[in-house]
Amino acid sequence: MRFGIFYEHQLPRPWGAGAELRLYQDALDQVELADRLGFDYVWEVEHHFLEEYSHSAAPEVFLAAASQRTVNMRLGHGIVQLPPQVNHPARVAERIATLDLVSGGRVDFGTGEASSAAELGGFGVRRDRKRDMWQDSIDAVTRMFVEEPFAGWQSPYIRMPPRNVIPKPVQKPHPPLWVACSRRETIHLAARNGIGALSFAFVHPEDAGKWVDDYYRLIASEECVPAGFAVNANLAVVLPMMCHEDPEVARERGSLGAGFFAYALGHYYGPSKHAPGTGSIWDDFAAKSPKLGVRGDDPLAGALGSPEQLVELVRRYEAVGVDQMIFVLQAGPNRHEHICESLELFGKKVLPIFAEGRDQREQAKAERLAPAVEAALARREPARRLATPYVIDEDAEVAPTIRSRARGVFGRIVEGRTDAQLERWFGPGQQRVLFALMARQFDPAKAFGFKGEIEFRLGRGSVWTIQVRGDKARAVQGSARNAAVILELPAADVLRLIAGVANPAALLMSGKLKITGDPAFASRVPEMFGAPSPY
Known part of the structure; x- marks a missing residue:
């Protein structure tokens, strides 16, 4: 007892x-x-x-x-x-x-x-x-x-x-x-x-x-x-x-x-x-x-x-x-x-x-x-073991929408491709579409009153600017007149970021991503244009 x-x-x-x-x-x-x-x-x-x-x-x-x-x-x-x-x-x-x-x-x-x-x-x-x-x-x-x-x-x-x-x-x-x-x-x-x-x-x-x-x-x-x-x-x-x-x-x-x-x-x-x-x-x-x-x-x-x-x-x-x-x-x-x-x-x-x-x-x-x-x-059924390693995918886990599924498909396409292969595909036409979509997804609530220009340098002379005016944004090809922040990274890594197979912190630490301007503001840029909040 x-x-x-x-x-x-x-x-x-x-x-x-x-x-x-x-x-x-x-x-x-x-x-x-x-x-x-x-x-x-x-x-x-x-x-x-x-x-x-x-x-x-x-x-x-x-x-x-x-x-x-x-x-x-x-x-x-x-x-x-x-x-x-x-x-x-x-x-x-x-x-x-x-x-x-x-x-x-x-x-x-x-x-x-x-x-x-x-x-x-x-x-x-x-x-x-x-x-x-x-x-x-x-x-x-x-x-x-x-x-x-x-x-x-x-x-x-x-x-x-x-x-x-x-x-x-x-x-x-x-x-x-x-x-x-x-x-x-x-x-x-x-x-x-x-x-x-x-x-x-x-x-x-x-x-x-x-x-x-x-x-x-x-x-x-x-x-x-x-x-x-x-x-x-x-x-x-x-x-x-x-x-x-x-x-x-x-x-x-x-x-x-x-x-x-x-x-x-x-x-x-x-x-x-x-x-x-x-x-x-x-x-x-x-x-x-x-x-x-x-x-x-x-x-x-x-x-x-x-x-x-x-x-x-x-x-x-x-x-x-x-x-x-x-x-x-x-x-x-x-x-x-x-x-x-x-x-x-x-x-x-x-x-x-x-x-x-x-x-x-x-x-x-x-x-x-x-x-x-x-x-x-x-x-009793035994403990389970995953056949392959699982990688955390927030979009797929939290909001299994058409958009997140499409991103998953895009990730599988991008993953494993070389820089040269991705840059050949990601030419001026595709870049124009990408930055136009970013501007269209601009969320003023996540901008906290920001008005100004954000410049993106993708290498090989490719430069794009998103201009924010009020609650609207538009993308233009070329350099900004007075950029609040400049983000410089290879075009191939832009695709990897979009596909969710690259980590921005890792790119920054490796020197592939360079920031000119306010790093704290730079960290908010993806969220301003439709990416989920990291916090």
Whole structure:
């Protein structure tokens, strides 16, 4: 059995000055204490717009701070929301890998879809597509961890060209994967994807045992096709916790927080209507809940008690095969000092009982599952490798228009031709057409009030000038009377620039491109005449 602590960062109204600051600073103090006491995990949720219930919109920031105040605890994203409207897969991969680096390889990557109306509607995620989005995104993200470069993605939800997504995580092939589970069918989903199940259903040990049996049966079956490139066979349950030598004191201190946790959860995930910024879930809870807490037979009350009661409870979950118990102490109005006292007492009287022989039991479990894991990974499609190197093409990637496709064709024609071949083709007639088209595409908004002349010297006596007057431009053959800037480069390289197979910075460094006048203004010239902005 492993042990973790879990944070929603709950903050019931009314909110006083500095309330969120204290909430976060207290949580970091609690995490540091839990690490010293021997807790194995800290789990941090990602939620948006769920005021009072969860003020945890940027878990990666909190976990990064926690990584610098802890030594041994693993840092669990419990969970990252994967619909692309909420988190683009590349940003998820980058953040997870960065956290893995700053923590020295201590990240567990929990994933989920989100299901509250506040979040789905806020980000424009369709409820009937969020499961497909999750499956699509987790496949893409895990490939970003292992593919160099990531070979790109084309799906109804994600469109991304090949890129090398960096940095890469410390843990290979990637941090352990988990998914949030609230029902039996999502436990099955976790097992079929070969990932850990984070159960937020608050179930009794006997019910949890049925889920464990289902989970490990599917992990060992042919239905298991891993979502990632490693299998994480673990099932965790979450419960509110408060520990005191006197169980009545523990219940008194923790019952209100557990009750609010359940009530606020039902508020956002049930039929209740919420008025952002004006409603008070705490007031509703206080008015509608006569006992302001939880009953003794409620699973939410199971971990509110003495150390001896908690030992007995943990043994029941351990006996049915649960791998990790995650405790919610920061809930509702629970007080910081009571949370710290509970952690201290649990760490002193409960944790040591379950530490003995744990490593050996986990090793035996890994050996028992090894054949099933190997068979499951053989069913997973491998990482991809590009047959030929991919070259970034902004036009084709961002705006696959007729113009960009034509430019791609032109690039293939120009690439590989010698200077002599290109200069023979790019004679006076073709130059006239080119500069006339440039003048026609002049964009006054990109000129920022410029009026004057720009001279182009193409070698072998070929000189062209574009004159800008007001919001119009025209091309004339010959030198400028008073050029604001003079750009001098071989005619062949003009074609290569147009085709996108030459780099202006490289031409400048090699001496092929010479600028007379203001270099900063010169850098804006292509954009003034229809080229995409480089910034």
